[in-house]
Amino acid sequence: MSSYIAAGTSRPSSDEEKKVRTMRALVESQDLSAKDLSDETIRRFLRARNLDVEKGSSMLVKYLQWRREFVPNGHFNREDVIGIGGLLNTLYLQGYDRIGRPILVVLAGNHKPVSNIDDFKRYAVYAVDKVCSRLPSGQEKFVVIVDMKGYGYANNDARAFTAGLSILQDYYPERLGKMFFVHVPSVFKAAWKIISPFVDKNTKNKIAFLESKKMKAVMGQDIDESQLPELYGGKLKLVSIVNS
Structure with missing residues (x-):
């Protein structure tokens, strides 16, 4: 896998490295916890704001505050999410694509709207952190396959879907490498x-x-058959993210 990883990363320029140092100093002046952040983390937030130091710094400071408030222990355990009904059969952690990005499968047809949106957000953060823990050295992104098979009005939950995308965009910038939507029904096309x-x-x-x-042909360009779940013509069995 290591031979593919370099192809999935973007080497920073000297100008970008200078901006990372400037951004670190700016963020640390506002939040001392930023001293523990890696240059790679700061670079992701900088790139998410098109190398604008002030905008990237603002985004990162908001992230640090959010993390302290929403994830006060630093992470969520399996026990924190195992009791959330309607969500446990939706997320599966699979293999890796051709450039070393972990694959998350979302079976949207199994989703049942939850009454407490914070429960959904907690599960989403648990899942993304779990995927990120599988990132190989030198790789920063992951792939998501959203399978809409069986998805209908009973599963339609625009609030949760928007919350999930917001978490990815606002708190895990430059982590998403690619997102495939498959078996998309008309009810979701309207919601989209x-x-x-x-x-x-x-x-x-x-x-x-x-x-x-x-x-299969399109996903096969990015994902080898040995790393693709069986339901898409590959060789891997689905493994629930809470059991992986």
């Missing part, structure tokens, strides 16, 4: 028209809606 204005341009550029007849 409502949701899409809240999705930033960078995230939209990473989203692909695949037709069923082209699904």
Whole structure:
């Protein structure tokens, strides 16, 4: 896998490195906890704001405050999410794509709207942190396959979907490498028209809606058959993220 990792990363320029140092000093002046951040973390927030130091710094300071308030222990354990009904059969952690990015599978047809949106957010953060813990050295991004098979009005939950995208955009910038939507029903296409204005341009550029007849061929360009779940013609069995 290591031979592919370099292809999935972008080497920083000397100007970018200078901006990382400037941004670190600016953020540390506002939040001392930033001293513990790696240059890679600061660089991701900088890149998320098109190398604008002030905007990147503002985004990072908001992230640090959010993390302290929403994840006060630094992380969520399996026990923190195992009791959240309607969500435990939705997320599966699989193999890696051809450039070393971990793969998260979302079975949206198994989703049941939750009454407490913070429960959903807690589960989403647990999941993204779990995926990030699987990142190989030198790789910073992951891939998501959103399977809409069986998705209907009972699963339609624009509030949760928007919250999930917001968490990715605002608190895990430059982590999403690509997001495939497969088996997309008309009910979701209508919901997407409502949701899409809240999705930033960078995230939209990473989203692909695949037709069923082209699904395996297109995903196969990024993911080897040995790393693709069985339900997409690959060889891996699904493994729930809470059991991985």
